[in-house]
Amino acid sequence: MVQRPIYLDSHATTPVDPRVLEAMLPFFTEHFGNPASLTHSYGWEAEAAVQHARETLAMAINASPEEIVLTSGATEANNLAIKGVAEAYLSKGRHIVTVQTEHNAVLDPCAYLEKLGFEVTYLPVQPDGLVNLAQLAQALRDDTVLVSVMAANNEIGVLQPLADIGALCRDRAILFHSDAAQAIGKIPLDVQAMAVDLLSLTAHKVYGPKGIGALYVRRRNPRVTVAAQLHGGGHERGMRSGTLYTPQIVGFAKAVELGLADMAREGDRLTHLRHSLWHQLQPLGGLHLNGHPSQRLPGNLNVSVAGVDGQALLLGLRSTVALSSGAACSTASTAPSHVLKALGRDDRLAYASLRFGLGRWTTEAEIDQVATAVMATVQALRTKTLVSQ
């Protein structure tokens, strides 16, 4: 069998943890009931499992179970938060504040609302990828209905100061949404301490199944309303209709539970591996770290390499290591990453970037192998460039 490349694309997705799969399996076959069927035990079993999952998810972010609205993932959760708030708070205003480095699942709903007559401020970031709090405070207006700032960036791993942003918003009585797709199970999240009103989650970045996620919607201080974007049977307290996907929901909760249980130790392990990779690459020279050196996800390293062509670099590496230069959804396009552009990187360096996403099964030996492969590939490409010039 051909050896498969080492997987370092954990920001795109992660494999399902075998313990998660094991928890899910009985809900495909034995416990297949519809959680909304309340007239028999098949429904009750499924409903009990969903309720248990809701409690686990709520506990993970210091919320209560009724505040968890299950969705198909973070894309849907972001759409529900942004379009749902925009529609529900029309009488208050039509202004939204977000950041240039957000995921497209936040930027695109905002762009959609602009077409409908809403006004959106896209805040720039500092060269390290962090938002400037003074700039954010300045952008807030009396007609601002929502501020949306992600917890952890999917390309550069940068962790935004959620508690500071939450405090600013709370002070002005403006709702605060955060896309925590990359953060859940990796860094501590607390919707009370961080004054977050809406929080988007997904399972498949944290060793859970694809196609399941949630939106936390605050019920108290303040009580938040979102207008439904999917209408039907009135599931999830009218906010998101559709039969609940019990196996995925059970797997989602199990994945988050496992992530939390080992968060500190796994964070330390990944930070150590990330440092090792960064240090091993140093002899190359011409490396630019993208994003803040320490305010970032433990498993994220994003590097621009001077003096090489980005496409050639990925091509040269692809039999050894599975990684990407940016978001999975934008790798098909030839435009440089909007995130790296927002950091002020020129097009050439933005193209020649490698996003390493280390994960639960990444080993020290793999990191050494990857470092060797990157060194050899970059050196070969640079030599070729010199010769052809």
Ligand SMILES: *Cc1c(COP(=O)(O)O)cnc(C)c1O
């Ligand atoms: C992966 C990701 C999403 C999309 O999540 P899905 O569950 O795949 O829809 C949204 N935001 C961020 C930051 C992500 O990393």
